[in-house]
Amino acid sequence: MESIIFYILAGANTTLRIFFVTLIFAIPLGILFAIGKIAGGKIIKGILDIYTWLLRGTPLMLQIFFVFYGIPQLLGIKLDRDLAAYIAFIINYTAYFTEIFRAGILSIEKGQFEASKALGMSYPQTMRRIVIPQAIKRVLPPVGNEFITLIKDTSLVMVIAIPDIMRNTKEIVSREASPETFIIAAVIYLILTYGIVFLFSKTEKRLSYYD
Amino acid sequence: MKVVNLKNIEKSFGTLKALNGVDLVINKGEIVSIIGPSGSGKSTLLRCINHLEIIEQGTIDIFEMPIANAKEGEKTKYISEKELRKIIQRIGMVFQGFNLFPHKSVLENIMEAQLTVKKTPPAEAKAIALELLHKVGLDDKEKAYPSQLSGGQKQRVAIARALAMQPEIMLFDEPTSALDPELVGEVLQVIKKLAQEHMTMIVVTHEMAFAREISNRVIFMDEGKIMMDGKPDDIFVNPTHPRIKTFIERMI
Ligand SMILES: Nc1ncnc2c1ncn2[C@@H]1O[C@H](COP(=O)(O)OP(=O)(O)O)[C@@H](O)[C@H]1O
Numbered sequence: 001m002e003s004i005i006f007y008i009l010a011g012a013n014t015t016l017r018i019f020f021v022t023l024i025f026a027i028p029l030g031i032l033f034a035i036g037k038i039a040g041g042k043i044i045k046g047i048l049d050i051y052t053w054l055l056r057g058t059p060l061m062l063q064i065f066f067v068f069y070g071i072p073q074l075l076g077i078k079l080d081r082d083l084a085a086y087i088a089f090i091i092n093y094t095a096y097f098t099e100i101f102r103a104g105i106l107s108i109e110k111g112q113f114e115a116s117k118a119l120g121m122s123y124p125q126t127m128r129r130i131v132i133p134q135a136i137k138r139v140l141p142p143v144g145n146e147f148i149t150l151i152k153d154t155s156l157v158m159v160i161a162i163p164d165i166m167r168n169t170k171e172i173v174s175r176e177a178s179p180e181t182f183i184i185a186a187v188i189y190l191i192l193t194y195g196i197v198f199l200f201s202k203t204e205k206r207l208s209y210y211d
Numbered sequence: 212m213k214v215v216n217l218k219n220i221e222k223s224f225g226t227l228k229a230l231n232g233v234d235l236v237i238n239k240g241e242i243v244s245i246i247g248p249s250g251s252g253k254s255t256l257l258r259c260i261n262h263l264e265i266i267e268q269g270t271i272d273i274f275e276m277p278i279a280n281a282k283e284g285e286k287t288k289y290i291s292e293k294e295l296r297k298i299i300q301r302i303g304m305v306f307q308g309f310n311l312f313p314h315k316s317v318l319e320n321i322m323e324a325q326l327t328v329k330k331t332p333p334a335e336a337k338a339i340a341l342e343l344l345h346k347v348g349l350d351d352k353e354k355a356y357p358s359q360l361s362g363g364q365k366q367r368v369a370i371a372r373a374l375a376m377q378p379e380i381m382l383f384d385e386p387t388s389a390l391d392p393e394l395v396g397e398v399l400q401v402i403k404k405l406a407q408e409h410m411t412m413i414v415v416t417h418e419m420a421f422a423r424e425i426s427n428r429v430i431f432m433d434e435g436k437i438m439m440d441g442k443p444d445d446i447f448v449n450p451t452h453p454r455i456k457t458f459i460e461r462m463i
Pocket residue numbers: 224227228229247248249250251252253254255256
């Protein structure tokens with residue numbers, strides 16, 4: 001039993017690694033692309049629209065396969081499994097964060113932009129100091145949902161044989177015929193997702209100082 | 212000095228001409244009230260002065276520097292963004308809806324542009340902010356957030372925020388129109404104080420008594436045009452034009 005738990009926890013390590021690497025890249029990129037969609041020229045907007053349409057319109061599993069098997073064949077390179085997973089998750093989640101932040105920024109009243117401009121602030125200053133801090137508070141609920149979905153989505157990396165929670169669980173179950181392993185896996189996922197819910201409700205409270 | 216010099220400016224929204232050939236010179240030290248019916252182009256006029264709207268016709272000079280130049284059938288030529296920002300920061304604007312930054316405290320609201328635009332050292336910016344809070348009568352509110360203030364207090368913070376940039380002209384767009392009647396006085400009081408200090412100001416207002424009291428010049432706008440531009444008494448005591456007469460009788 002103990003060894004089962006340790007084996008699955010080793011998988012949880014992979015899950016968390018993908019989770020954090022994805023977020024570290026996808027959030028800043030999502031903010032940047034959101035600004036690109038709002039303030040960029042026709043070409044930038046067009047490219048970003050196609051990007052978010054493609055990535056949100058196809059299954060993440062397909063994208064993982066494509067990055068791991070497709071790209072190496074197309075480009076004649078070798079891609080490490082982990083790197084392939086990171087790339088697929090980052091480009092997929094960036095697309096979702098782009099749309100969330102775009103909606104968040106667009107929800108900020110025009111008067112905030114006008115007051116900033118009237119004070120002589122530049123567009124980047126206005127974004128960084130006035131608009132994005134307020135937008136982040138507004139998008140907290142959908143971003144929290146994405147975090148939870150991401151934890152669960154990481155289980156897809158088993159399709160390219162990365163030893164995450166799900167793959168290690170499946171391995172134990174088929175080797176030792178111990179269905180209770182599923183419950184252990186479920187509990188670990190629940191602990192992780194509860195942690196996220198908890199952190200987000202804390203953050204929402206902390207940011208409610210100006211309601 | 213001609214602080215503002217507009218020649219023949221036009222601005223449309225779709226097919227609607229919000230400004231239809233406006234000429235306006237504001238000299239340093241003048242306190243000008245703009246009155247007129249709703250939709251006559253008063254806000255648009257103010258917003259053209261500090262580049263919140265882009266004109267389609269005419270020329271704009273601010274502080275005797277050319278800002279915009281539009282010729283028939285051509286796209287309006289504005290000076291570069293960077294040069295524009297240098298001019299805009301010398302113009303203070305107060306909006307009808309306050310537009311305070313809700314996530315920043317009162318003090319931070321007043322310090323923000325000093326820090327980011329003027330690069331004033333934080334200690335100095337804070338001293339200036341506190342001094343201005345005192346001036347608008349809100350000494351005890353430095354730590355409050357906008358949501359904790361009444362409308363009148365918000366507008367006084369907004370005035371302090373604009374003044375923190377040491378503007379050479381202040382634009383007020385119906386600064387008391389969003390306020391409950393009992394809160395109008397405290398805001399007008401602050402504007403009056405600025406008038407006594409000879410701040411150059413353009414005030415769009417429906418407060419006729421106030422306009423008459425503080426201004427040395429009153430402009431009446433109608434349908435995107437300046438219909439009359441004169442001394443307060445010329446407009447309030449002997450309005451020659453019947454439209455102006457009706458308007459003023461309705462307002463008082
Ligand atoms: N952003 C806008 N889009 C479309 N129409 C506008 C916009 N701003 C102003 N207008 C129109 O332009 C005219 C002048 O508006 P405004 O300058 O706000 O008038 P005032 O401040 O005198 O009430 C009005 O008919 C108004 O509806």
